Amino acid sequence: MGNKNEGDSTKTIHCFFSGGRDSAVACYIAHRVAQQRRWGFRLIHIDTTIAIKQTREYVRQYADWLGAELVVIRPERTFKEYATQFGMWPSLYPQRFRWCYRELKLKPLTKYLHENYKEGDLVVIGVRKSESDYRYMFYNATFFVKDYGGVKAQVWAPLLYIDEPVLTQLIERFNIPKSPVWRLGFSGECLCLAGMPEYEIYLIMRNFPEERDKLLEIDDLINKNRKSGKPSAPFRLAQKGYKTLREYYEQVVKLQVTLDSFIFPYGKECQGSCML
Numbered sequence: 001m002g003n004k005n006e007g008d009s010t011k012t013i014h015c016f017f018s019g020g021r022d023s024a025v026a027c028y029i030a031h032r033v034a035q036q037r038r039w040g041f042r043l044i045h046i047d048t049t050i051a052i053k054q055t056r057e058y059v060r061q062y063a064d065w066l067g068a069e070l071v072v073i074r075p076e077r078t079f080k081e082y083a084t085q086f087g088m089w090p091s092l093y094p095q096r097f098r099w100c101y102r103e104l105k106l107k108p109l110t111k112y113l114h115e116n117y118k119e120g121d122l123v124v125i126g127v128r129k130s131e132s133d134y135r136y137m138f139y140n141a142t143f144f145v146k147d148y149g150g151v152k153a154q155v156w157a158p159l160l161y162i163d164e165p166v167l168t169q170l171i172e173r174f175n176i177p178k179s180p181v182w183r184l185g186f187s188g189e190c191l192c193l194a195g196m197p198e199y200e201i202y203l204i205m206r207n208f209p210e211e212r213d214k215l216l217e218i219d220d221l222i223n224k225n226r227k228s229g230k231p232s233a234p235f236r237l238a239q240k241g242y243k244t245l246r247e248y249y250e251q252v253v254k255l256q257v258t259l260d261s262f263i264f265p266y267g268k269e270c271q272g273s274c275m276l
Helices: 021-037 053-066 079-086 099-116 133-138 164-173 180-184 198-207 209-224 235-239 245-253
Strands: 012-016 040-046 069-073 122-124 143-148 151-156
Touching: 012 021, 012 099, 021 040, 021 053, 021 122, 021 164, 040 053, 040 099, 053 069, 053 180, 069 099, 079 099, 079 209, 099 143, 099 151, 180 198, 198 209, 198 235, 198 245, 209 245
Parallel strands: 012 040, 012 122, 040 069, 122 151
Antiparallel strands: 143 151
């Protein structure tokens, strides 16, 4: 019989890393566990094709710092191509209109697991219950089994019961490198705008001109291809009465409205949850 401390190199932890604070801490913890148990470890990043440039750069910086294998998976088509195809901004409701999550995240994730997940492996996600009401109700155990298109994966959510102050302490304690995007309160890995609150859309369009121009180009393509002839705007902006993203840019962003002018009636996060 082998030494129980030798570990099992046939097992692999597949840690999904968005570039955000939660997954940065979760993947650090998971990597330490993999090292202690001599398991394999892969850092998996889903390139949604509509991320902030600094976030993409940070993902590679983090992988180098961690000393981990980075695997970048992508959807079959770009966000721009899907937006042109569907002719609408993705929406939280009804579920069938939430094509961003389905096409950009769920399908490439499921394909990856079908090709790489083995019995005994672990999938790690950086979900925290305190982030939103949806996550508080949906996630009830640190370890659970989830079916990804026929792959029944063992999932570990190491931060499930961690609150914001503790998360901040862990980032400092582990000396985790910080993304420049974090200062604005989000990861920047997916700018589909499906459930993004107005103030976050405003911050993106004010602070990231390259991404702003891409989003405005996509907005023009969406509204050019609308079969109904009626305009389409990102979900939260449509709730506020804006017809298109470009209209919002012209009427609010270009006028440099201050954040003090915003009211936050829909909460700070997308309640629909894009967690894997």
